[in-house]
Amino acid sequence: MGIMEHIEPAGIHSGDSSAVLPTYSLSVDAVATMVEYTEKLAKALKIKGLINVQFAIKGDQVYVIEANPRASRTTPFIAKAYKVPYLQIATKIMLGTHKLKDFDIKPQPSGYAIKVPVFSFEKFPNVDKNLGPEMKSTGESIRFIKDLSDPFFRELDRNRNMYLTR
């Protein structure tokens, strides 16, 4: 369906990371490796329906962190950004009435789509606002940009930090 690259490094929960669809800084090789691993995994797990795989990349090495055999938080995001009804397709595959080849899937990307987490910390004045492996955001918004020179993206990219505080 799509590959999203997190702006923040691994260690911050995926739900609290800003993420970019498609990837913006990875090598062609890294992307190809992720696709290959995902296919291998999906086949080994005999997935019929959805799977979400999380990777960490260090240098040239691609590591698998985890896999979820279900719709994930980002599935609707990708469906919206690419204008493809992925969930309907997946459901019909689960039901066994259709096969993947029955669908003509044509993603229509327009530049990059950025997922930005939104927090509700003002409701909890004394709480620790550092981010980590536990998710703390309550919602998200989407922002489309034409290219990576977009000031909004550059701001996000510049401010990325292991322990960012809101």
Add this chain to the structure above:
Amino acid sequence: MPKDQSIRSVLIIGSGPIIIGQACEFDYSGSQASRSLREEGIEVTLINSNPATIMTDPVTADHIYLLPLTVDSIIQILEERQIDAVLPTMGGQTALNLAIEADSRGVWQKYGVRMIGVDIAAIELTENREAFRQHMIDIGLFVAPSRIANSFLEGKEAAQDIGYPLVIRPSYTLGGTGGSFVHHEDEFDAALRRGLEMSPTHEVLVEKAVLGWKEFELELLRDASDNVVIICVVENLDPMGIHTGDSITVAPAMTLSDTAYQEMRNQAIKAMRSLGNFSGGCNIQFAQNPETEELIVIEINPRVSRSSALASKATGYPIAKIAAKLAIGYRLDELNNQITKTTSAFFEPTLDYVIVKMPRWSFEKFPGADHQLGLQMKSVGEVMAIGRNFLEALQKACQSLENNRMGLGADKKEWIRTSDVLERLEKVSDDRIFRLKDALRLGVPEKTVQKLTHIDPWFIKQIKQLVKMEQQLMRYNVAEDIPEDFFRELKEVGYSDAQIAWLMRIKEEEVTRQRFLLGIKRTYKMVDTCAAEFEAKTPYFYSTFDSENESIPSDRRKVVVLGSGPNRIGQGIEFDYCCVHGLLAAKDAGFEAIMINCNPETVSTDFDVADKLYFEPVFWEHLEEILELEKPEGVIVQLGGQTALKLASEFHKRGIPIMGTDYHSMDLAEDRGAFSTLLKDLEIPYPLFGVAGDADEALRVAKEVKYPVLVRPSYVLGGQYMRIVINDEELNATC
């Protein structure tokens, strides 16, 4: 007046990203409004920056703009499209505020766009606290004594006038942000400063606190000809002092006398008719003095709200859908009741059941957060349960929460020290209802409980009844000993088999087996808006223990989609989006699509999205009997987040087919140890890891993989309890 023909295209403003106080209920109202307008041949354009919403999906609207909710975005849309009117009442406070801002910059006027549903004057009147207060007094209604303050000094003066306890309410904020109670003078300065800071207009209202008064909410609809219907009266079990979003609420009102109800009705209608140009859904909150039945108006929201989503699900009356039609000129008497399809929309729904709404908090995600509840909403989601009586609905709500509770207590999680319990009753926290029962169980008199909580004695008496039944139940040793009538009574007040088993210290299976042997099984009743007075056509059901079953399974191919329960951090609106698409796809593929969920804020629990809706806890005991009745070809567990996925093992154990990826593969992916072995076999690199069952093992693993390490429990959601640790001590503390 019939439909206004000059409106051919409408812009609906969404509510943006989910934050506490403004969640997916506005996706529900926006989607309903959009569908309702499109039915009338109107072209609908939507703006919302939240990608996880159904309202921004091509299935809902004609043109979708996933843009930041700013005036510039509005201008961009108006430049691109011919828009006749804007409907700002469906996207919560965010949408109203944006509409006001655009208006003050002259945007609507410049592009010739009319505002429908509400006008700026009506918004201003309800939002500007001082104007609102004066207006209420002018039309002869009562409000709490208060004064407006725009500066620190003015605030201090107001406090002197009014006296303590008092409330500080910042103007134009959402979900009570920045507001607080002040009981003593020494807390006042800090609270006032915070309130002024939070208000975008640097304005607060200093108001006398009516702590302990009863709180009621009325959901109404008004049309352009001043017809008004009251859809629902919701009673807050938690009295004034706790934000409605954090209160347990009940409908219909349980402790309201008929005269007080009539008075409230009259006042509500009067207030609404005085609002100027307004046609659509509206919510009015009252506080009632429990001794004298004296009423004061707390606030009016001239838009659909979280409570109108709840009221829609509670009554079956689609408030947002009808509100959208009223906004384009229809009168209530010109529209049909969407459930019966034969009666008019100009009627007030009658309930022959009770609903209980319970908030869901995620305090575990915010270490250090103050659990005390007050003016500011802190919950992140909610559940609704329907039962034949208050206790059944209350216990079903507890079962829906997914907090590992089996009902209202009787599940190994009770507190046993009276002093702890009493302290918690006074300092209101997220577990108060459970502590209330603990107190009664420990022999604390009802009067004392009432004094500490100000909860109406009727509710306390009801819960006391549970305590008495439990005492009787504990006299039996084995499931076969429970007399049939008493067994039935237990189930009728909502006890799960797990609770009964815990009280008797026997196995749940033994209780279930005996119950089925006695033929004590759930039957299903229809939510029909009219207490069965007319024939209803909409398949919307809840379970109870009654002789007659109204849910007749069809002989079509069917599939059940499991929902994701209450919204919480890590599992929210995204899964509602997934379920809606799953239902649509299943219908499209020729299946009867059956939805099971208990979250009233969602689109997937709208009665006309699925072919059949069971508004029930996503709790095994409830699912089992629905599946037995419906006998679907299979269950879809991939769309309802971890909630649904977690239940896969139960289905597998009982041979109920899971659609798509089979149980073994799912389990393999979830089990961290087995999954890593799989990765190894496939020659896919993964971070070094080890599986540990206790702290000692964890220390050994950490030595092998070297610090820093990530500690991650198996089978959890949203990184719950995951920690990054850098040395042995931290690791020990985490295990």
